Amino acid sequence: MAVDFGCIADDFTGATDIAGILARTGATVNLRIGVPDATDQLATDDTAAFEVIALKSRTAPVDEAIAQTTQALAWLQQQGAQRFFWKYCSTFDSTADGNIGSVSLALMKQLGTDRTLYCPAFPENGRSVYMGYLYVGQQLLNESPMQHHPLTPMRDANLARLLAPQIAAVDAAETVGNLLLSDIRQGVAAVTQRLQHYQATGVRHIIADAIEADDLSVIAEATHDWPLLTGGSAIAMYLPALYARAGLTQHSSQSAAPEVPGAGQIVLSGSCSSMTRQQVAAYRSHATSIDVDPLVLARDESELPRLISTLQSIPPESPKLIVASADPEQVKHVQSELGVEAAGTLVESALSALAAAAFDTGVRRFVVAGGETSGAVTAQLGVDRLRIGPEIAPGVPWTYTRVKGESVALALKSGNFGQPDFFHKALTQLESH
């Protein structure tokens, strides 16, 4: 199948988020983990109309982020895609050097296009842009908890001020302009006129205001035929219908629905976020729990085999909950004993080993909580491509893949997503399909 639309995301759960939003519209969507191998015939035989590639480039050195992203673009171009989306976080997570602006510029060069749009707004999730300033709920970005982010602390809410140096570091001649709400509220014709003016005056990087879903709809309509758009996932929601209306899709037929996998099920929780801990608490009464204690794992090498044999003693169809999640005090204690990185890696590899053991006992339905944890589990199961299914909660779809020839369903949830009943809801939803 030829690809209509190629999306590149700078992290895994961001890719799941946009893939779920595209699939919401009925489009056939694949998510691939890492840049696919151009010589992998299987990969190119199995493309969907909408292809999403998940990278891990958000905080990578600029050169590396550019190299990964342009390779992903080249693969999507080879598959026939004509329009592209560079997906980053709706809180514009980036460092002073990049990678949002620098990567956008590299993608523009490779596509030979003279302009792009920056639209991080996601009103449904409380991210809005007004007068070029990004808000998280009622707070300016730099007054929100994002100011303390360990890797990408956001100390300014003015998107032009954030973006300009990232672009200028690559090319000092590049300029940034704002598409303001005053134009957007006048409708598509006014926006098109403003964008034409920017094009005529050589302003190539346009930052869009948007505070409501209708604003995104107007912006999408005015820009959907551009080769490259960038932003959070919300604006992408409008693209499939606009492409279909404009005859920009090469096919409309849906591919066959993926085979529903066997009944064996498991929930693996490696996120320590407050929402995930609520979800764990709510699910305990539905399942047999196995608790993973990093300190015991670190001092006793028989602990992991013991956990695995406990798991193997539970029938695959019985609900199971594997819990590493702990509250901030406990996590701090573990990290002070083992080191931050080592603690994370130890837990991730234990949960991955348990996931693999569960697969071997016949488990085919996996719910995984935690972005890094999801990355580790998918890597352990050898998963590099997922077909996107129905959404369980905003930003978290069921996904389907094959592991060792077997059909498998995975729900991969980043820490704060979903409501307290998420685990039960996810598995119940799959039963009704």
Ligand code: ADP
């Ligand atoms: P989130 O999406 O909430 O950020 P992640 O899976 O990305 O979740 O990150 C959680 C990290 O915390 C993982 O590296 C995981 O291995 C680690 N972790 C999980 N449980 C514990 C624990 N009890 N003590 C220390 N670290 C833990």
